[in-house]
Amino acid sequence: xxxxxxxxxxxxxxEVKDVRFPTSLGEHGSDAMHTDPDYSCAYVTIxxxxxxxxxxxxxxxxxxxxxxxxxxxxxKHLVVGxxxxxxxxxxxSFWRSLTSESQIRWIGPEKGxxxxxxxxxxxxxxxxxxxLLNKPVWKLLSELEPEQLVSTIDFRYITDVITKEExxxxxxxxxxxxxxxxxxxxxTGYPAYTTQVGWLGYxxxxxxxxxxxxxxxxxxxxxxxxxxxxxxxxxxxRIVRNTIGYDCKLMVDANQVWDVNQAVKWMEQLAEFQxxxxxxxTSPDDILGHAKIAxxxxxxxxxxxxxxxxxxxxxxxxxxxxxxxxxxxxxxCRIGGINxxxxxxxxxxxxxxxxxxxxxxxxxxxMVQHLQMWDYLSLSGTMEGRFIEYVDxxxxxxxxxxxxxxxxxxAQQFPGYxxxxxxxxxxxxxxxxxxEWQAMFAKGIxxxxxx
Amino acid sequence: xxxxxxxxxxxxxxEVKDVRFPTSLGEHGSDAMHTDPDYSCAYVTIxxxxxxxxxxxxxxxxxxxxxxxxxxxxxKHLVVGxxxxxxxxxxxSFWRSLTSESQIRWIGPEKGxxxxxxxxxxxxxxxxxxxLLNKPVWKLLSELEPEQLVSTIDFRYITDVITKEExxxxxxxxxxxxxxxxxxxxxTGYPAYTTQVGWLGYxxxxxxxxxxxxxxxxxxxxxxxxxxxxxxxxxxxRIVRNTIGYDCKLMVDANQVWDVNQAVKWMEQLAEFQxxxxxxxTSPDDILGHAKIAxxxxxxxxxxxxxxxxxxxxxxxxxxxxxxxxxxxxxxCRIGGINxxxxxxxxxxxxxxxxxxxxxxxxxxxMVQHLQMWDYLSLSGTMEGRFIEYVDxxxxxxxxxxxxxxxxxxAQQFPGYxxxxxxxxxxxxxxxxxxEWQAMFAKGIxxxxxx
Numbered sequence: 057x058x059x060x061x062x063x064x065x066x067x068x069x070x071e072v073k074d075v076r077f078p079t080s081l082g083e084h085g086s087d088a089m090h091t092d093p094d095y096s097c098a099y100v101t102i103x104x105x106x107x108x109x110x111x112x113x114x115x116x117x118x119x120x121x122x123x124x125x126x127x128x129x130x131x132k133h134l135v136v137g138x139x140x141x142x143x144x145x146x147x148x149s150f151w152r153s154l155t156s157e158s159q160i161r162w163i164g165p166e167k168g169x170x171x172x173x174x175x176x177x178x179x180x181x182x183x184x185x186x187x188l189l190n191k192p193v194w195k196l197l198s199e200l201e202p203e204q205l206v207s208t209i210d211f212r213y214i215t216d217v218i219t220k221e222e223x224x225x226x227x228x229x230x231x232x233x234x235x236x237x238x239x240x241x242x243x244t245g246y247p248a249y250t251t252q253v254g255w256l257g258y259x260x261x262x263x264x265x266x267x268x269x270x271x272x273x274x275x276x277x278x279x280x281x282x283x284x285x286x287x288x289x290x291x292x293x294r295i296v297r298n299t300i301g302y303d304c305k306l307m308v309d310a311n312q313v314w315d316v317n318q319a320v321k322w323m324e325q326l327a328e329f330q331x332x333x334x335x336x337x338t339s340p341d342d343i344l345g346h347a348k349i350a351x352x353x354x355x356x357x358x359x360x361x362x363x364x365x366x367x368x369x370x371x372x373x374x375x376x377x378x379x380x381x382x383x384x385x386x387x388x389c390r391i392g393g394i395n396x397x398x399x400x401x402x403x404x405x406x407x408x409x410x411x412x413x414x415x416x417x418x419x420x421x422x423m424v425q426h427l428q429m430w431d432y433l434s435l436s437g438t439m440e441g442r443f444i445e446y447v448d449x450x451x452x453x454x455x456x457x458x459x460x461x462x463x464x465x466x467a468q469q470f471p472g473y474x475x476x477x478x479x480x481x482x483x484x485x486x487x488x489x490x491x492e493w494q495a496m497f498a499k500g501i502x503x504x505x506x507x
Numbered sequence: 508x509x510x511x512x513x514x515x516x517x518x519x520x521x522e523v524k525d526v527r528f529p530t531s532l533g534e535h536g537s538d539a540m541h542t543d544p545d546y547s548c549a550y551v552t553i554x555x556x557x558x559x560x561x562x563x564x565x566x567x568x569x570x571x572x573x574x575x576x577x578x579x580x581x582x583k584h585l586v587v588g589x590x591x592x593x594x595x596x597x598x599x600s601f602w603r604s605l606t607s608e609s610q611i612r613w614i615g616p617e618k619g620x621x622x623x624x625x626x627x628x629x630x631x632x633x634x635x636x637x638x639l640l641n642k643p644v645w646k647l648l649s650e651l652e653p654e655q656l657v658s659t660i661d662f663r664y665i666t667d668v669i670t671k672e673e674x675x676x677x678x679x680x681x682x683x684x685x686x687x688x689x690x691x692x693x694x695t696g697y698p699a700y701t702t703q704v705g706w707l708g709y710x711x712x713x714x715x716x717x718x719x720x721x722x723x724x725x726x727x728x729x730x731x732x733x734x735x736x737x738x739x740x741x742x743x744x745r746i747v748r749n750t751i752g753y754d755c756k757l758m759v760d761a762n763q764v765w766d767v768n769q770a771v772k773w774m775e776q777l778a779e780f781q782x783x784x785x786x787x788x789t790s791p792d793d794i795l796g797h798a799k800i801a802x803x804x805x806x807x808x809x810x811x812x813x814x815x816x817x818x819x820x821x822x823x824x825x826x827x828x829x830x831x832x833x834x835x836x837x838x839x840c841r842i843g844g845i846n847x848x849x850x851x852x853x854x855x856x857x858x859x860x861x862x863x864x865x866x867x868x869x870x871x872x873x874m875v876q877h878l879q880m881w882d883y884l885s886l887s888g889t890m891e892g893r894f895i896e897y898v899d900x901x902x903x904x905x906x907x908x909x910x911x912x913x914x915x916x917x918a919q920q921f922p923g924y925x926x927x928x929x930x931x932x933x934x935x936x937x938x939x940x941x942x943e944w945q946a947m948f949a950k951g952i953x954x955x956x957x958x
Contacts, residue, residue, distance in 0.1 A: 089607070089609070089612070090609050090610070090612065090613065091609045092609055092610070093609070093610060093613075094610065116610075116613055116614060117609075117610040117611075117612075117613040118610040119581065119608065119610040119611050120581060120608075120610060120611035120613065120614040120621070121614075122577065122581060123574065123577050123578045123581055123614060123620060123621070124614060126573065126574050126577040127574045127620065130570065130571060130573060130574055156540070157570065157571075158540070158541050158542045158543055158544070158568075159541070159543070159544060159545065159567075159568040159569040159570040159571060160568075160570050160571035161540070161541065161568075162541065162544075162567055162568040162571065163567060163571045163574060163575060163619060163620050163623060164619050164620075165763075165791070165816065166792075167618050167619045167792070167818065168614060168615050168618045168619025168620055168621060168622070169574065169578065169614050169615075169619050169620035169621060170571070170574070170619060170620060171619070172614060212766065212790075213766055213767075213789060213790040213792075213793060213796070214766075215766045215767075215768070215769075216766060216767040216768055216796065216799075312616075315663065315664055315665075315666045315667060316664075316666075316667040317666070317667055318666075338664060339663075339664040339821045340616070341617075341618070341664075341818065341819065341821040341822055341825075342664060342821050342824075342825065343794060343795070343825060344794070344825045344828055344829065345664070345667065345821075345825075348667070365616065367618065367792065367818075368792065370790045370792040370793050370796075371792055373793075374792075374793065374794060374795045374796075377795055378795065
């Protein structure tokens, strides 16, 4: 039974906190474009009158989180006071009431700050829904009837690629063999790849020893940052290939530093390292540019991956239509939460593109595992050629701990979306008032923004 | 002489205000998507140590303006303390320092809230530059040497369509005959069309009498909102054509309400009214969708116009590449200010697409006239088939009054970008503390957001 029937489930409050971790101190997460990220998030708490809370977050890189927090505050009035029964009954309409508020819409629409804020709110509502039903989000999703699941999606602007009816039909087909797949999922988990070996800020020695570490942990697919210096890239990729060999998969990520023609030329120089995909070769808005790069690199067996900064389902639709992405990297909080992400999975499935979620950031591994497991159970029905990014950072801050073993995400049973911070984390890392931040301000490691 | 040489021109402060006008009370500005806009803006004031001020604004629709204001506050530290000489000397690098701040970039990049904030700041710097040189922005732009003008543009992500060298070459050619064109511009002004006749909230009687009014004022091109109801659209367009006849130009604007196939079908039904363009038929992010609509409507002689919500130069680049816009509607504060807009003009010129700027909003007419006059003087060299939108609202709030006569924007001589509000306007309409807002709160016309 997947619906909530208690009419008294009113949303009493919506709170949002700015939470930041000082990751730039260790150059963790550094790439060619984002040289000093402090992994952060806008953290949304939606509380029912019963006291139950749902938590959602939108990943950010430090400065600017306060703007996403302000945007959540501005959307609050559209949420507080509603009954969750009414929301879940017609989730698509509620979703549109957030994304198409007649005045606020102008400052998006459905992109950037305001869409990150929407994602935080929507994700909190899914966490809450799953908690109400006492099951993990992947289970909630895979147990929803096709009609119910599709009723959460706003199909505006994507009906030229997929209609509601087609989506229902695809999900009906996906029900076949679901039980068998559930057994497989429970016993093996879902394959992961690691990005942890090759942040740009890491030394060559670190790179090599991390490759060895993650091979020992069972990983067979590795991703390395590139794009700052061609010779350095070659040197680093040689170290990686010498360490992991040629049986393992190797992907590279340029984080948008190149122009279109430059991307092609640079990657031609790296082809000798047998690259599965080049991720974010250029602007995340350049559909036609990615399509050109994909076409040029096809003879070299290099695919194009992108999606972590793809603004919304309309942009994803075109990337898929244009052959501009061979690997679709949905992100759990860049577009408007699960509702919109489901539509991307459906379009990718229809157009035959593999989804390999982005997860380099706070809470992203925690969330995307649910989506990808749902895809296996209910939509694509296969793990073939797909894996979830895995980054070993900030997991200790969540109440329900991620379980990645033998390079596989394990299907967990705790209720919700996995997005609840521990109390200790909020006390320490709320910005700028958390105790860890106070200590760093006092030591002069960071400067206090309030002074 | 177009450069500033005084080394003491330091930016002492950057202030931003939330300014709103209660336009929804009269259904001015209402369309199929934005039913109750309160024309508003984030208003940026950059002050030099000499006391001189530059003003820039980002147009918004009411709620949500506070988020853009927060974003400007977050970018402030990148501006205050700099010397404008250094900014204008290498404006492209300064522009990139705003749009690619290594942490803030994540919440865009270059789109939505953060890009609206960038626009406000950048536009204030152009206003200031022109005021320092005691000339209007159109004159400043058209007097800059090609190399200088091009040095303001960040070519990242657009070099596959236009390079710096090509741009310089185009602008060199544009110098030929500039003096003659300046004479023509001074005597005739630049042609305008009116959107004032057909907001969706207006009655049929109002529609007809406004058509007559604007015909008397010399207008020969009219734009009407459509998309809420097909029969109503037909009725309204019949009224308009019966009033203005078939010698005048007629455009329609759907403000993004349709899906791709729906847009084609709807417009086929309106073709009998001889429509020059359908504006914003679908999502502003749907390049491939617009391209399909444009292709389908070509046999009916209906062009596609879009741009007011086009997120940045990379999106414009693709619309132009894909044949997805026959009329390029640059907006003065959606993308990152004049620097980025210049790159769009250059790409449109290269790819043979006419620019007809969007101006339905606060301060937009004031700004775009400068850009379009520069295009005539320095780039396209023609007004043929081009006009500037004209909306007769909120002009009284600006210190330097817009001069539109005989349906032509007149080239004015006051220094700056035309974006300085009167003191009285700020006292009355700053939100929520302005005197007019206080009065409306007291009367219960609006509710006070602070309560």
